[in-house]
Amino acid sequence: MSLLVTGSIGLDRVETPFGVREDAIGGSAIYFSYVASFFTPVRLVGVVGEDCPKTLLDVFHGRPVDISGLEIRKGSKTFRWHGSYVQDMNAAQTLKTDLNVLAERPAAIPPAFLDSQYVFLANTHPVLQQQTLGMLKSPKLVVADTMNLWIQAERAELTKLLGKIHGLVLNDAEARMLTEKKNLISAARDVLKLGPKFVVVKKGEHGSLLVTDRDVFTLPAYPAEKVIDPTGAGDSFAGGMMGYLATQNCLSPATIKRALAFGTVVASYTIADFSLGALKNLTREQIDDRYQEFKGAMSF
Amino acid sequence: MSLLVTGSIGLDRVETPFGVREDAIGGSAIYFSYVASFFTPVRLVGVVGEDCPKTLLDVFHGRPVDISGLEIRKGSKTFRWHGSYVQDMNAAQTLKTDLNVLAERPAAIPPAFLDSQYVFLANTHPVLQQQTLGMLKSPKLVVADTMNLWIQAERAELTKLLGKIHGLVLNDAEARMLTEKKNLISAARDVLKLGPKFVVVKKGEHGSLLVTDRDVFTLPAYPAEKVIDPTGAGDSFAGGMMGYLATQNCLSPATIKRALAFGTVVASYTIADFSLGALKNLTREQIDDRYQEFKGAMSF
Numbered sequence: 001m002s003l004l005v006t007g008s009i010g011l012d013r014v015e016t017p018f019g020v021r022e023d024a025i026g027g028s029a030i031y032f033s034y035v036a037s038f039f040t041p042v043r044l045v046g047v048v049g050e051d052c053p054k055t056l057l058d059v060f061h062g063r064p065v066d067i068s069g070l071e072i073r074k075g076s077k078t079f080r081w082h083g084s085y086v087q088d089m090n091a092a093q094t095l096k097t098d099l100n101v102l103a104e105r106p107a108a109i110p111p112a113f114l115d116s117q118y119v120f121l122a123n124t125h126p127v128l129q130q131q132t133l134g135m136l137k138s139p140k141l142v143v144a145d146t147m148n149l150w151i152q153a154e155r156a157e158l159t160k161l162l163g164k165i166h167g168l169v170l171n172d173a174e175a176r177m178l179t180e181k182k183n184l185i186s187a188a189r190d191v192l193k194l195g196p197k198f199v200v201v202k203k204g205e206h207g208s209l210l211v212t213d214r215d216v217f218t219l220p221a222y223p224a225e226k227v228i229d230p231t232g233a234g235d236s237f238a239g240g241m242m243g244y245l246a247t248q249n250c251l252s253p254a255t256i257k258r259a260l261a262f263g264t265v266v267a268s269y270t271i272a273d274f275s276l277g278a279l280k281n282l283t284r285e286q287i288d289d290r291y292q293e294f295k296g297a298m299s300f
Numbered sequence: 301m302s303l304l305v306t307g308s309i310g311l312d313r314v315e316t317p318f319g320v321r322e323d324a325i326g327g328s329a330i331y332f333s334y335v336a337s338f339f340t341p342v343r344l345v346g347v348v349g350e351d352c353p354k355t356l357l358d359v360f361h362g363r364p365v366d367i368s369g370l371e372i373r374k375g376s377k378t379f380r381w382h383g384s385y386v387q388d389m390n391a392a393q394t395l396k397t398d399l400n401v402l403a404e405r406p407a408a409i410p411p412a413f414l415d416s417q418y419v420f421l422a423n424t425h426p427v428l429q430q431q432t433l434g435m436l437k438s439p440k441l442v443v444a445d446t447m448n449l450w451i452q453a454e455r456a457e458l459t460k461l462l463g464k465i466h467g468l469v470l471n472d473a474e475a476r477m478l479t480e481k482k483n484l485i486s487a488a489r490d491v492l493k494l495g496p497k498f499v500v501v502k503k504g505e506h507g508s509l510l511v512t513d514r515d516v517f518t519l520p521a522y523p524a525e526k527v528i529d530p531t532g533a534g535d536s537f538a539g540g541m542m543g544y545l546a547t548q549n550c551l552s553p554a555t556i557k558r559a560l561a562f563g564t565v566v567a568s569y570t571i572a573d574f575s576l577g578a579l580k581n582l583t584r585e586q587i588d589d590r591y592q593e594f595k596g597a598m599s600f
Contacts, residue, residue: 206506220518257600300557
């Protein structure tokens, strides 16, 4: 089924104990789309400035990612993020953010994308997330991400958004900030009261947590020994999760669990190299093999 | 099969966001024994001072814990620990430690205990751990715990101990300190080079990790919403793990995995109340039910 993602596209400067990368292609929509495209065709909506290298347009070459919603805006500059994992591989330290074109109007959604059934609203201003959502005809599953900035500065709009979506994906610190609950299950239950049918809490190297009205499902991260650059792990997780869900005509707890496991597995590839490096030669078969291996290693 | 534990017995003052408990019975050997006794008879070796309340002797009433190795030493004072989880429920802040009787000679091992097959050397000076081990006739499985203090101050003796045991249980910070590796799997692999056949890394609310020559097994914590006092969670985990192993005439990877899962489940009870409060009315049937529930919640 059609999977739409709107989110950031950026040029990253990333420092980890294993080196530094300049002008690396990044942003939530990039990681999400690349990973989700192993499962299903993806419709990407996003905007960059005219400074963005041509190679950006080539990144999805050979992959089923429809980039007709990718706007290259004249006179604008691409979003840039400078982060470091030198102190802590599990938490990015943001050294600099230049919103640039992300502070302007969002990219338009191509008319051909308006019938999208599966929608991922990657982290951006909750008013924009609501606007995007308002334009879609009859989405079947809408999942959003958010961040500390909106929780603090735009709580009212974020709360409105939560009343309109099926699932929320956020990290542990954000879940605690949003609900002022320290226990993540309690925090997730509080989020459910605001509207979503399920909440996925991403805990980085500690895995993830799925909470619904009836269920709590906890999943460790894939035990990765090779961690070079964690950038994009959360967006890859979401991409794997939504990509898998878009292939299933079912939103049962068991299906969502499997989706989380696929998200976990693909994220384990993303972090094995800088930027999209480890994804470029990845195949769906490798993902499925590691999924089976993970499933086996988890069973007792 | 016979399971022997040597470790600390103490009186704790514990502060958590849910209250304060004074003179609560605690210590590694207490939690370990209580929990392990749901699986198999336990032989406890430890020492307290004459200030220890009589109620201590009653704590194992009705449980298959042989306390003939429990020495009440005249003229000595019981070990005391004062810790707080007010800042962080996942990491105890030690406010005060009075070693008292633990700084003296260890308790003697009763002759009837010397044929013990399963042995847990809870955290203490690695020279004492080696002495205890040296007295045992032919233990089948020896697992030890340790702590930052010995890693820093007694590395040579700890390394000697590691050459003599089958398994090591330690927490994430200790694994990193011992090996100077940040990645926990790499850290565990380095520990394996020192002798043990398996290493279990306890990650508190983030679960545990089992690493052997051939296998990496990762397990989340039981998704506990009620966390009142985390004291003893790690020792309970070890107690459940060793208690289960002592009932199995097998040390296959699959058996050890199940043992970790039982350890995870019993620890989830321990943390639901102060001291041994949540364990007092616990039954093996409840443990088995939660084990099945956990297993189900983990499968995808």
